[in-house]
Amino acid sequence: MIAVSIVIPHNQVSFDGYETLTKSSEKVQNEFKIEKFDAVTPDLADIVFKGNGIKWTYPWEGEAIDFASGLIKRAYPTTYPKRRMACFASHYLLWYRSFKEDIPLLVLEHDSVFVHKFDPQPIIDSKYDIVGINNPLMATRRAKKFYDIVKENKEDIQPVPSIDEWNVPQGLAGNSAYIIKPNGAKELIAAVEKYGAWPNDALMCKQLIPNMGVTRRFYTKVQGLPSTTTG
Numbered sequence: 001m002i003a004v005s006i007v008i009p010h011n012q013v014s015f016d017g018y019e020t021l022t023k024s025s026e027k028v029q030n031e032f033k034i035e036k037f038d039a040v041t042p043d044l045a046d047i048v049f050k051g052n053g054i055k056w057t058y059p060w061e062g063e064a065i066d067f068a069s070g071l072i073k074r075a076y077p078t079t080y081p082k083r084r085m086a087c088f089a090s091h092y093l094l095w096y097r098s099f100k101e102d103i104p105l106l107v108l109e110h111d112s113v114f115v116h117k118f119d120p121q122p123i124i125d126s127k128y129d130i131v132g133i134n135n136p137l138m139a140t141r142r143a144k145k146f147y148d149i150v151k152e153n154k155e156d157i158q159p160v161p162s163i164d165e166w167n168v169p170q171g172l173a174g175n176s177a178y179i180i181k182p183n184g185a186k187e188l189i190a191a192v193e194k195y196g197a198w199p200n201d202a203l204m205c206k207q208l209i210p211n212m213g214v215t216r217r218f219y220t221k222v223q224g225l226p227s228t229t230t231g
Contacts, residue, residue: 001032001103001104001105001106001120001124001179002035002103002104002105002106003025003032003033003034003035003105003106003108004034004035004036004037004094004105004106004107004108005018005021005022005034005035005036005037005108005109005110005112006037006039006090006091006094006107006108006109006110007036007037007038007039007110008039008041008110008228009038009039009041011228013110013225013226013228014039014110014228015110016225017110017111017223017225018036018110020113020223021034021108021110021111021112021113021114021223022034024113024114024115025114027114028114028115028116028117028118029117030114030117030118031119032106032120034108037090037094039086039087039090040086040087040089040090040093041086042080042082042083042085042086043082044086044089045082045085045086045089046082046085048086048089048092048093049085049089049197052092052096053193054089054092054192054196054197055196055197056085056088056196056197057195057196057197057198058073058075058196058197058198058199058202059073059074059075060075060078060081061075062074062075063075066195068194068195069195069207069208070167071167071168071169071205071207071208072167072168072169073169073198073202074168076199076202078229083228083229084199084229085197087199087200087228087229088197088198088199088200088203091107091175091200092188092189092192092197092200094107094180095180095184095185095188095189096185096189097185098180098181098182098184098185099182099185099186099189102182103182104120104124104179104180104181104182105179105180106120106177106178106179107175107177107178107179107180108176108177108220109175109176109177110225111176111222111223111224111225112134112176112177112220112221112222112223113220113221113222113223114219114220115135115218115219115220115221116217116218116219117219118133118219118220120179122156122157123157123179123215124179124181126157126213127211128157128211128212128213129180129181129183129184129187129209129210129211129212130172130178130179130180130181130184130188130204130209130211130212130213131157131178131179131212131213131214131215132160132171132172132173132175132177132178132212132213132214132215133177133178133179133214133215133218133219133220134172134173134174134176134177134178134218134219134220134221134222135147135173135218135220135221135222136150136173136174136218137221138221138222138224139173139174139176139221139222140172140173140174140201141163142163142164143173145161145163146161146163146173149161149162149163150214150216151216153216154216155216156215156216156217157213157214157215157216158213158214158215158216159206159212159213159214160172160205160206160212160213160214161214166207169198169202169203169205169207169208170205170206170207171201171202171204171205171206171209171212172201172204172212172214173214174201174222175200175201175204176220176222177219177220183211184209184211184212187209187210187211188203188204188209191203191208191209195208
């Protein structure tokens with residue numbers, strides 16, 4: 001497994017977050033190093049999309065039904081759309097790396113921080129292809145419900161909880177920290193080909209991607225940094 005953190009070039013908030021993340025990993029005595037992955041910047045988003053044959057199909061305002069899946073696509077608060085597209089592209093390139101190099105990746109956004117020592121091997125050995133390790137509180141919608149369902153389930157690694165109606169995309173806790181295996185990456189790439197590009201945490205949902213799970217113990221949490229996507 002290789003651990004990578006998505007860091008926005010020339011962005012002090014992102015770099016400082018990465019520094020805090022790496023120090024937290026050392027503090028809990030993780031037995032892996034965290035590589036810095038230069039995020040796709042908004043000015044390069046269109047180039048990455050065109051180069052990979054990707055088309056954005058998620059609404060910027062209101063909501064729409066995705067007729068291929070039956071899911072409701074509700075717009076995210078977004079002042080600068082290219083930032084959200086760049087965020088997707090950064091995750092997409094890491095999915096592609098996992099698939100092409102046939103390796104599991106621990107993907108960490110710059111605002112995540114370790115609170116417990118993390119051993120990735122049980123996840124790598126599990127039946128799940130994508131597993132979130134992040135505390136949902138302050139990281140996702142209906143966070144308290146997400147948290148309570150996971151904690152009530154005694155399985156160390158368990159399916160993504162249902163926190164909403166069946167036609168609302170439901171996945172990991174904000175996609176700030178997750179392990180993706182090559183098969184999970186393959187499924188995500190296929191989903192992009194079929195449904196187009198959505199915000200990465202909407203596309204990476206249990207309705208579209210099989211074998212997604214979460215850990216009962218939350219190994220990371222978000223730092224609470226200013227958003228580099230919504231603003």
